[in-house]
Amino acid sequence: MTPAAAPCVLLVDDEEAITSTLAPYLERSGFRVVVASDGEQALEALGxxxxxxxxxxxxxxVLDGRELVRRLRREERWTPVILLTKIDASFERVAALDDGADDxxxxxxxxxxxxxxxxAVLRRTTGGRPLVSAPTLLADGLELDRAARRVRVEGDSRELTPKAIALLDYLMAHPGEVHTREHLLQALWGFEFAVTTRAVDHRVAELRRVLGDDPQRPRWIETIAGVGYRFAGEVRAG
Incomplete structure (x- = not known):
């Protein structure tokens, strides 16, 4: 049997000090690596x-990472993208996901x-349009219309707060992955907007109450004791 080809990572960064050390590390981790120094070079490599x-x-x-993602998604090119952002800029994290980045x-x-x-991104995007870019997410009777920010269970509309919908969106777009409370805070709130990880717990409680999801026998949102949460149901793009 012929071994599967190593996945190819396009590493895009204008700092040679980063690419010269990170590219060999990724290769040692089992990936083939192509390097580009800006978004224009990245588009050429993708071609x-x-x-x-x-x-x-x-x-x-020349062309920054966010514009690179926007161009790809406008052309309906669904190669998954992970953006590297400044850790202290919460608006960059939100913008990364809004622009169509997968993580x-x-x-x-x-x-x-x-x-x-x-x-993790390769596991959930192999074989088609990634969940993070799908207009609708479906999972065992649960439907999330992302553009309209509308949630239905078995066809019936359910009213949720905007933050609860954002949390549901994030969990459904990353099914099977365990997310710590700290990671969810960073992804959806930004640490400066939340004093405690209880903010995540409150929104999970809201989701369970409104969706009718029993925490003891979860249909969708599972608690991982001492760690955080994950979306347990199988999700497909609608």
Whole structure:
């Protein structure tokens, strides 16, 4: 049997000090790596190479990471993208997801965490349009219309607060992945907007109450004791 080809990562960053150390690490982790120094070079590489995932810095000359994602999504090119953002800028994290990125990672970061994020994104995007870019998410009687911010259970509309809908959206777009409360705070609130991780627990409680999801026998949202939460149901794009 012929072994499967290594997934190809397009690493985009204008700092040679980063690409010269990170590219070999990714190769040692089992990936093939193509390097570009800005968004324009990245688009050229995407035109000539078979790229499985893009890992791109946000702040770059010529064409930055956010505009790179926007161009790809406008052209309905669904190569998954992880954006590398400044860890202290919550607006960048929100913008990364709004622009169509599949995930983000704050700088500075640990290379092993980046490898884990790459593998997780590849698992959930292989074989079609990624969930993060789908207009509707469906899971065992639960429907989330992302544009209208409307939620239905078995066809019946359910009223949720905007933050609860945002949390449901994030969990459904990352099914099967365990998210710590701290990570959810960083992704959806920004640490400066929430004093305690109880903010996440309150929104999970709201989701369970309104959706009718029993925490003892969860249909959708599962508590991972001592860690956080994950979306347990199978999700498909609508």
């Amino acid at each position: 000539r190479e078979v790229i499985d995932i893009v890992v791109s810095d946000v702040m770059m000359p 983000y990672l704050g700088k500075p970061f640990d290379p092993p965490e980046l490898v884990s994020r790459i593998r």
